[in-house]
Amino acid sequence: MEEFFAPQDELRIEIAMTAARLIAEEGLDYATARNQAVKSKVGKQRIPRDRLPSDQDIQDELRAYQALFQADSQPGELNELREIALQFMQGLAQFEPIVYGAAVNGTGSAHSDIHLIAFADDEKEVDYWLLNQNINFDACEDALLAGKSFPAVAFRWKQRWFQLGVANHMQRRGLLNRQAPDGTVFQTDIAGLARLIEAP
Structure with a gap:
């Protein structure tokens, strides 16, 4: 299967942000949210594991999302x-x-x-x-x-x-x-x- 390459930091951040939104809005666990975020960004193309956001990366984005969109609730x-x-x-x-x-x-x-x-x-x-x-x-x-x-x-x-x-x-x-x-x-x-x- 073809491997997908994009600017490393940009792709990691985009995946982390999408995963954070899925956790905040749909209550997904981190692993499921990360997998769905990857599919939404690159489809079936393969991304090396070391280029995926960590749980901490996703958690940081989740805090930012909650502060911006869910501060009242x-x-x-x-x-x-x-x-x-x-x-x-x-x-x-x-x-x-x-x-x-x-x-x-x-x-x-x-x-x-x-x-x-x-x-x-x-x-x-x-x-x-x-x-x-x-x-x-x-x-x-x-x-x-x-x-x-x-x-x-x-x-x-x-x-x-x-x-x-x-x-x-x-x-x-x-x-x-x-x-x-x-x-x-x-x-x-x-x-x-x-x-x-x-x-x-």
Whole structure:
């Protein structure tokens, strides 16, 4: 298949901007949004992986899009997302959950899912807890956090989709309070999420 070549920075930015719009307006995940953005820009032509925008590139464009087009609605939607995540995490407190993704990095909206990791010696402990709460769930793609993969389930609660991964207790210290390259925290615990909600 023919490879497509265009000015590297320009193409990467265009793809990132299109992906950001798809995430903001349609609630797509980053990978799906990036794939659709590539198709919209170059069709079926191949782009080398190292010329595609990173998740951070897309997130930067997403922040810019929200500031420009969703400044009146997105902050309130983010707060609602965080409130729902906090309520669920408080119920799940025995498993010392960590929340990550849009609820933490500030890009959350009405379209965003809630991503959590719970910690248990056996992942079935979390499954049983969900069943005891009358929450039906399905196995889904693995949860990804800090370059690690964890078995996960998906379910709907208070009109929001959740992805809940499970890791063992030994892994929690290595995941909590990790920072992105720019120094921002991209995951937090119950107390940290409460502080984000209380922050002006």
